[in-house]
Amino acid sequence: MPSKKNDIQYVCKECGEKFSKWAGKCPECGAWSSFFEQEVKDSKSNRGISTASPTPLPISQVPTQQAKRLSTSNPEFDRTLGGGMAPGSLVLIGGDPGIGKSTLVLQTLSTIAAAGCKTLYISGEESAAQVKLRAERLGAAGSDMLLLCETSLSKILEYAEQIKPQVMVIDSIQTIYSEELPGTPGSVSQLRECALKLMVYAKNSGTVTMLIGHVTKDGQIAGPRILEHIVDTVAYFEGDKKGQYRILRTVKNRFGATDEIGVFEMTSFGLIPVQNPSMVFLQEGELLPGSAVSCTIEGSRALLFEIQALVGKSSYAMPQRVSAGVEQKKLTIILALLERFAKIQTGNSDVFVSVAGGLKLDDPGIDLSLALAIVSNAMNISLPPRSIVIGELGLSGEIRSVSSLDLRIKEAQRLGFERTVVPDSGKISGVKGIEIIKFSRLEQAVEWLLR
Numbered sequence: 001m002p003s004k005k006n007d008i009q010y011v012c013k014e015c016g017e018k019f020s021k022w023a024g025k026c027p028e029c030g031a032w033s034s035f036f037e038q039e040v041k042d043s044k045s046n047r048g049i050s051t052a053s054p055t056p057l058p059i060s061q062v063p064t065q066q067a068k069r070l071s072t073s074n075p076e077f078d079r080t081l082g083g084g085m086a087p088g089s090l091v092l093i094g095g096d097p098g099i100g101k102s103t104l105v106l107q108t109l110s111t112i113a114a115a116g117c118k119t120l121y122i123s124g125e126e127s128a129a130q131v132k133l134r135a136e137r138l139g140a141a142g143s144d145m146l147l148l149c150e151t152s153l154s155k156i157l158e159y160a161e162q163i164k165p166q167v168m169v170i171d172s173i174q175t176i177y178s179e180e181l182p183g184t185p186g187s188v189s190q191l192r193e194c195a196l197k198l199m200v201y202a203k204n205s206g207t208v209t210m211l212i213g214h215v216t217k218d219g220q221i222a223g224p225r226i227l228e229h230i231v232d233t234v235a236y237f238e239g240d241k242k243g244q245y246r247i248l249r250t251v252k253n254r255f256g257a258t259d260e261i262g263v264f265e266m267t268s269f270g271l272i273p274v275q276n277p278s279m280v281f282l283q284e285g286e287l288l289p290g291s292a293v294s295c296t297i298e299g300s301r302a303l304l305f306e307i308q309a310l311v312g313k314s315s316y317a318m319p320q321r322v323s324a325g326v327e328q329k330k331l332t333i334i335l336a337l338l339e340r341f342a343k344i345q346t347g348n349s350d351v352f353v354s355v356a357g358g359l360k361l362d363d364p365g366i367d368l369s370l371a372l373a374i375v376s377n378a379m380n381i382s383l384p385p386r387s388i389v390i391g392e393l394g395l396s397g398e399i400r401s402v403s404s405l406d407l408r409i410k411e412a413q414r415l416g417f418e419r420t421v422v423p424d425s426g427k428i429s430g431v432k433g434i435e436i437i438k439f440s441r442l443e444q445a446v447e448w449l450l451r
């Protein structure tokens with residue numbers, strides 16, 4: 001028992017906040033009866049990550065080791081991590097249940113283990129036999145990957161100190177608990193404590209540590225974003241889990257570009273990297289009324305995709321506006337622009353739009369393609385074959401320039417597209433052999449489609 005009252009603090013087991021006084025309701029997160037007493041310790045772990053330079057040094061004299069990155073032997077996974085796994089990095093991989101998190105890490109660990117890398121897979125969710133069954137299905141059961149089924153953090157760290165793996169995976173962080181805290185595994189205080197300790201371990205040992213994280217219904221890693229702040233890299237799985245393709249997107253990376261994506265195909269042998277991702281999101285053959293093809297920039301790569309719209313007379317008091325893959329607000333703005341500048345009335349119609357292949361886009365460069373897809377469906381006129389549409393729309397109906405226009409046009413050309421609609425103000429250099437149609441206003445582009 002602590003000797004003085006001052007040595008006690010109250011910690012909310014839901015949000016992990018610390019308070020000097022007890023309360024029935026946590027002022028931070030509003031949870032009831034969530035406080036537990038904790039002795040104020042001067043423990044190392046609570047002071048964060050120990051660093052090698054305790055005294056201030058001029059930055060020019062700080063020694064650096066250019067540690068080589070480890071390849072995951074999967075080009076799409078390497079790309080999302082910014083060119084392979086950085087030694088000592090703590091990587092969080094999140095995604096819906098059943099989307100393929102365990103599959104990807106198990107495949108990766110066993111492939112690199114077969115190449116002589118020391119790897120440790122810690123499963124807190126499945127038994128060793130279950131993991132073995134999956135590994136057999138993936139053709140990954142013959143490697144020297146070490147498997148441990150354990151949920152106690154102190155035991156995990158003890159084994160890790162003994163084994164000294166180069167790459168370690170914890171599947172999942174929500175099942176791991178630290179004995180030093182009373183909260184249940186997966187509570188915010190437990191997640192924070194476990195992630196911080198694993199961060200210290202990763203930095204001190206140079207082990208690449210991957211954490212699998214569950215996501216909540218609204219798509220965030222369970223435990224209000226605290227994990228995202230602690231780790232070096234956060235990658236989420238996107239895509240329809242019933243569909244064939246999965247997208248792994250980096251939303252934070254201390255060792256590479258964010259918004260980089262890796263595209264995989266889910267097969268009975270596991271996740272296979274897709275060689276030519278632009279092909280995945282396109283449909284063969286002629287475009288039907290309501291479809292438009294555009295190009296987005298995801299990290300360092302241009303990606304073609306098809307966007308589809310359906311406009312129909314509404315039988316509801318409030319016409320429906322439903323979008324998948326693009327923000328609903330964007331759809332509302334584009335409908336307003338079409339009404340104001342191109343005289344396309346959709347006020348009494350239901351409008352549905354969707355990006356093929358489960359891709360989620362927030363690139364403003366896709367605005368014009370969305371607008372033309374809507375017009376195309378509303379007026380039942382197809383866009384000319386083999387054409388793509390690129391451009392951002394401003395609120396005055398102007399078509400604004402987009403980033404990396406050359407890269408987008410070259411990707412379209414590579415896939416055999418013959419013409420591209422671009423902003424008049426866009427700078428294009430070094431592109432030949434593709435018809436370029438320039439417009440400065442939305443109404444001009446709509447007129448071109450309807451002509």
Ligand SMILES: Nc1ncnc2c1ncn2[C@@H]1O[C@H](COP(=O)(O)OP(=O)(O)OP(=O)(O)O)[C@@H](O)[C@H]1O
Nearest residue numbers: 095096097098099100101102103104266267268269
């Ligand atoms: N025989 C099979 N053939 C093809 N795909 C399969 C087969 N068995 C499993 N899968 C795919 O693997 C997915 C399960 O992947 P995995 O267990 O890696 O997901 P997870 O993200 O780890 O899920 P959880 O969050 O529940 O642990 C299934 O949803 C299915 O798509």
Ligand SMILES: [Mg+2]
Nearest residue numbers: 101102103171
């Ligand atoms: Mg799993």
